[in-house]
Amino acid sequence: MQRDVPALVDGDAGRLRQILFNLIGNAIKFTAQGEVLVEVASGRAPSPEEALLHFAVHDTGIGIAKEHQESIFHAFIQADGSATRTYGGTGLGLAIASELISMMGGHIDVESAPGEGSTFHFTIIVKRQSRQSVEEEQPLPAPATSQLSVLVASANSVSRRLLGDTLREWLPLVETVNNAQAMLEALRRHPYDVLLLDEQLEGFDAATLATRQAADGGGPPAVVLLLPHDRETDNGDRPFAVAAPLPLPASPADMLAAIHAAADKAGKTAVPPAGPADREAAAGQAGVPQKRRILVAEDDYINRVLITTILEREKWVVTAVENGRLAVDEAETDAYELILMDVQMPEMDGFAAAAAIRAKEKGTGRHIPIVALTAHAMKADRERCLAAGMDDYISKPVEYDALFALLEKFLPKH
Numbered sequence: 139m140q141r142d143v144p145a146l147v148d149g150d151a152g153r154l155r156q157i158l159f160n161l162i163g164n165a166i167k168f169t170a171q172g173e174v175l176v177e178v179a180s181g182r183a184p185s186p187e188e189a190l191l192h193f194a195v196h197d198t199g200i201g202i203a204k205e206h207q208e209s210i211f212h213a214f215i216q217a218d219g220s221a222t223r224t225y226g227g228t229g230l231g232l233a234i235a236s237e238l239i240s241m242m243g244g245h246i247d248v249e250s251a252p253g254e255g256s257t258f259h260f261t262i263i264v265k266r267q268s269r270q271s272v273e274e275e276q277p278l279p280a281p282a283t284s285q286l287s288v289l290v291a292s293a294n295s296v297s298r299r300l301l302g303d304t305l306r307e308w309l310p311l312v313e314t315v316n317n318a319q320a321m322l323e324a325l326r327r328h329p330y331d332v333l334l335l336d337e338q339l340e341g342f343d344a345a346t347l348a349t350r351q352a353a354d355g356g357g358p359p360a361v362v363l364l365l366p367h368d369r370e371t372d373n374g375d376r377p378f379a380v381a382a383p384l385p386l387p388a389s390p391a392d393m394l395a396a397i398h399a400a401a402d403k404a405g406k407t408a409v410p411p412a413g414p415a416d417r418e419a420a421a422g423q424a425g426v427p428q429k430r431r432i433l434v435a436e437d438d439y440i441n442r443v444l445i446t447t448i449l450e451r452e453k454w455v456v457t458a459v460e461n462g463r464l465a466v467d468e469a470e471t472d473a474y475e476l477i478l479m480d481v482q483m484p485e486m487d488g489f490a491a492a493a494a495i496r497a498k499e500k501g502t503g504r505h506i507p508i509v510a511l512t513a514h515a516m517k518a519d520r521e522r523c524l525a526a527g528m529d530d531y532i533s534k535p536v537e538y539d540a541l542f543a544l545l546e547k548f549l550p551k552h
């Protein structure tokens with residue numbers, strides 16, 4: 139996803155899902171080897187209230203001959219009748235996708251050559267979200283404490299581009315290189331904190347890296363080992379130290395989690411301080427009323443940053459803790475107006491923490507709203523949350539509007 143793509147838009151998610159489902163399904167179906175890649179960029183919209191999104195679904199599959207490229211968008215026509223026997227299909231998917239796309243003010247076309255793969259491009263027009271803070275259209279800023287520098291060394295151009303583009307959204311310095319010599323030069327130029335390494339890198343010599351690590355006394359860079367999905371299972375036998383593995387393909391959250399795990403291991407903690415230190419920092423903020431504080435208990439780094447960022451944009455003071463036990467301690471200070479509580483956390487989960495908070499409140503007349511953060515808001519989960527003394531729940535990943543609807547419900551005066 140490119141930087142200028144708005145974070146939130148208002149459109150028909152069901153139709154868009156159907157179109158992408160069809161194009162990605164075809165791309166996978168007609169690709170025996172290589173990659174399928176989906177990209178989204180922002181284009182020139184017809185009006186300031188709207189956004190034009192440009193999607194591209196690339197594959198490295200069988201491709202489509204020029205003479206068939208127009209007709210595949212019409213119902214019941216398949217590029218090559220013989221393909222039906224091999225691949226099945228109805229010949230309807232693209233006709234429907236093309237219809238849906240024109241209903242959304244867009245257009246679809248294909249670039250392809252037999253044997254070289256295909257790229258289906260389409261555009262749609264959506265409404266921009268009207269919330270003021272979304273109009274800024276900035277991607278979520280990197281957390282202030284994430285000052286890590288990262289070097290990506292991979293021979294695979296798709297991995298390099300995906301890792302590089304994604305990480306640049308979050309981290310201040312990200313460089314990509316495609317061979318071992320360039321990697322060593324880059325490491326000489328800059329003391330990168332973390333190295334994302336694909337061992338298939340041309341010219342890569344494990345012993346050289348091991349020697350370098352030994353010379354640095356195990357100092358940076360911490361190595362995150364990229365594990366492409368098609369690579370033989372890992373035998374784990376290497377002369378150099380691996381701080382964390384990263385199986386590919388990886389989501390942005392996986393990438394960041396691996397980088398932070400590696401940096402933590404190497405003693406370069408980049409996770410924002412959690413718990414009392416945060417509270418002191420918050421208390422030091424001039425002009426912040428005593429209440430307008432939210433406690434977030436969430437063990438997942440990315441979710442913690444995401445929720446904190448959203449809330450801080452709206453001038454809430456947030457204390458983030460990583461487990462239920464810390465949440466119970468914090469709640470005792472009575473400094474918060476609401477608690478967002480992940481249900482699955484190490485040490486003490488959200489259910490136990492909520493029950494402990496409620497037990498301590500008994501007889502005091504206090505009742506702090508506790509909202510569960512659940513990965514899958516199933517009925518059984520909901521009932522467990524309520525049984526543990528929580529007041530409501532919200533699904534992860536947390537959406538802006540859902541979160542503010544909840545705050546409105548529990549804290550209407552703000």
Ligand code: ADP
Pocket residue numbers: 160164165166168197199200201202210215216217218221226227228229230231232233256
């Ligand atoms: P179906 O796949 O169900 O037959 P579609 O309308 O989705 O119907 O696709 C129509 C035809 O276009 C396919 O049968 C195939 O011949 C061609 N086609 C679509 N996508 C691809 C692709 N990614 N690579 C190669 N051929 C494709």
